[in-house]
Amino acid sequence: MTNQTCSFRPTHRIHAVTKNGDKKIWRSIGALWPHGDGKGFNHKLDCLPLNGAEIVIRQIDDEAEEGAG
Template sequence: MTNQASSFRPTRRIYAVTKNGDKKIWRSIGALWPHRDGKGFNHKLDCLPLNDAEIVVRQIDDEAEEGAR
């Protein structure tokens, strides 16, 4: 069974969010692509979160991505 992504660019970014006092620290740990049939997702993780990090998936904002480069 093959689940291919609809494009080569991810549509969502995966973050590990941890707290440091009152401050939240967001670390990008991977990306997510929807399946062509719209019934699922493929994801790739660059690392696994530790220390009770919350996993958050957010839509990629093209303008924010341009500013981060």
């Protein structure tokens, strides 16, 4: 399989979202990159939630990413 990404930086983060009462808990579990031809995505998961969490993919906000880490 060839790597068809157009960038070394991911464009989206993958989160596992669980609920505790009215509070939602977001855990970053991976990243996603679009293929250069626009017909698919590569993703990397650091872990898989086994607790019934909802998987949510959100576009990365560059300003928020700069402060993370």
